[in-house]
Amino acid sequence: MFNLVKNRTQKMDPSSSIYCCRGMPYAAFVYGIVSIIAYSIWAFGIVKGQGPMYTTIALIYFGLSGLSLSRLVTTPGIRMKFCFFFAFAFLAYAVFWCVFWFGLRGRYEADLWGSVVGLLVMAWLFQKAFQKKGGILIAFAVLFTCYTLGYYLGEVGNTIVGGKVGKLLWGAGHGIGFGAGLGFLLHHCQTSD
Numbered sequence: 001m002f003n004l005v006k007n008r009t010q011k012m013d014p015s016s017s018i019y020c021c022r023g024m025p026y027a028a029f030v031y032g033i034v035s036i037i038a039y040s041i042w043a044f045g046i047v048k049g050q051g052p053m054y055t056t057i058a059l060i061y062f063g064l065s066g067l068s069l070s071r072l073v074t075t076p077g078i079r080m081k082f083c084f085f086f087a088f089a090f091l092a093y094a095v096f097w098c099v100f101w102f103g104l105r106g107r108y109e110a111d112l113w114g115s116v117v118g119l120l121v122m123a124w125l126f127q128k129a130f131q132k133k134g135g136i137l138i139a140f141a142v143l144f145t146c147y148t149l150g151y152y153l154g155e156v157g158n159t160i161v162g163g164k165v166g167k168l169l170w171g172a173g174h175g176i177g178f179g180a181g182l183g184f185l186l187h188h189c190q191t192s193d
Contacts, residue, residue, distance in 0.1 A: 004073065004078060004130050027182050031065065031175045032175035032176040034179075036168055038060040038061055039172075040171070041053060043167035058094050062090060066086030072183060085125075089125040092121045092122060093121060098114070115148065115151070119144050123140040126186070127189055129189075139184075139189070143185050151173065156173075158170040
């Protein structure tokens with residue numbers, strides 16, 4: 001459905017931002033910004049009601065995430081295709097996260113279980129779209145670790161600071177961690193098997 005692959009036998013330019021040492025920080029930075037924008041909906045109470053608020057936040061992620069990360073895709077001319085693919089992959093992640101969060105009513109580490117399943121599906125979708133064979137466990141492990149560190153460190157920031165600033169700190173931490181993991185995932189999926 002989403003073929004985002006390029007010829008992996010081409011030699012990559014060492015200055016390319018796709019290399020992990022540059023791609024992860026870039027993705028962490030831009031996704032941190034996207035996440036702060038998304039979390040501002042919650043922090044400032046812009047949308048009332050839990051369902052509409054989560055929907056609005058998801059729409060921000062759908063609209064800005066793929067665009068912000070598309071610079072890391074090495075295949076020429078597929079920016080919009082990647083944006084649609086990312087929206088699809090994020091939707092898959094979000095559905096699983098919401099199933100666990102709402103299904104377990106926020107208890108029993110619902111956000112953690114939702115993240116495990118949602119991020120595994122997201123990593124699998126990325127591997128399929130980029131036709132990457134093998135390495136799903138390392139891709140998932142790095143994505144999940146970065147995401148989890150960012151999410152829970154952001155939560156600690158929210159607990160310590162509180163209020164609107166604390167909520168924005170949570171968004172920043174979540175976005176930086178998730179972005180770093182996505183930067184690695186993009187690098188991993190576009191390198192030779």
